[in-house]
Amino acid sequence: MKIISAKFLTGAVSSKQYPDSVCPELAFVGRSNVGKSSLINSLLNKKKLVKTSQTPGKTQEINFFKINNDFIFADLPGYGFAKVPQSVQRRWRKMIENYLLRRETLLAVIFIIDLRRDPSPLDLDLQRWLEACGVEYLLVGTKVDKLSQSEIKKQVNKLNIAYFDGGKGELLIYSSKSSRGRKELWSEITFRLEEFRRN
Ligand code: GTP
Ligand code: MG
Numbered sequence: 001m002k003i004i005s006a007k008f009l010t011g012a013v014s015s016k017q018y019p020d021s022v023c024p025e026l027a028f029v030g031r032s033n034v035g036k037s038s039l040i041n042s043l044l045n046k047k048k049l050v051k052t053s054q055t056p057g058k059t060q061e062i063n064f065f066k067i068n069n070d071f072i073f074a075d076l077p078g079y080g081f082a083k084v085p086q087s088v089q090r091r092w093r094k095m096i097e098n099y100l101l102r103r104e105t106l107l108a109v110i111f112i113i114d115l116r117r118d119p120s121p122l123d124l125d126l127q128r129w130l131e132a133c134g135v136e137y138l139l140v141g142t143k144v145d146k147l148s149q150s151e152i153k154k155q156v157n158k159l160n161i162a163y164f165d166g167g168k169g170e171l172l173i174y175s176s177k178s179s180r181g182r183k184e185l186w187s188e189i190t191f192r193l194e195e196f197r198r199n
Pocket of ligand 1: 055079
């Protein structure tokens with residue numbers, strides 16, 4: 001994908017604040033600090049378009065970005081950060097669920113996990129929830145640069161079993177540091193965009 005333009009549209013906490021749109025949209029979802037914002041920057045080859053941080057809980061709104069004046073990326077706040085009070089966590093969860101249920105132009109979710117970590121109950125909850133609601137998703141294990149080749153193989157096998165039980169899905173690997181997996185992820189995204197345009 002050739003990135004001609006990528007611009008910030010708006011930040012939103014409620015559906016009233018979502019930008020009006022008829023463009024297909026991809027949402028980046030996952031645990032706090034897993035690397036959602038970094039992955040968007042890496043995909044777009046823009047180092048500083050989306051704010052990233054060492055401090056989990058950086059992204060507190062849904063941030064919308066228009067790409068090539070053609071489709072939208074939505075960067076969602078991370079869930080499950082232990083140091084955030086329960087009441088705030090519930091509010092975030094509601095914000096994410098509302099978005100996933102109500103955003104009519106949502107094409108698919110890029111569901112990001114840390115390749116080094118075994119699935120948490122929250123991740124598996126989110127997966128079941130996406131499947132129950134019929135939201136299409138792509139599972140991406142990021143921070144692959146932090147593992148050796150043999151660890152990657154082991155972890156990919158393990159996570160494919162944990163998430164898909166040897167079934168249909170497939171985990172993609174990614175590194176926002178080295179851009180490993182960028183081509184493969186773009187090819188999955190453009191496939192979905194093209195499919196959308198055909199229908
Ligand atoms: P929240 O918005 O707080 O939910 O976080 P996030 O999921 O958007 O994570 P963010 O992109 O801010 O990254 C969190 C930390 O992980 C930062 O210190 C990043 O530099 C680091 N990080 C993200 N992706 C990678 C990666 O692929 N490799 C390595 N080595 N570090 C990464
Ligand atoms: Mg973020």
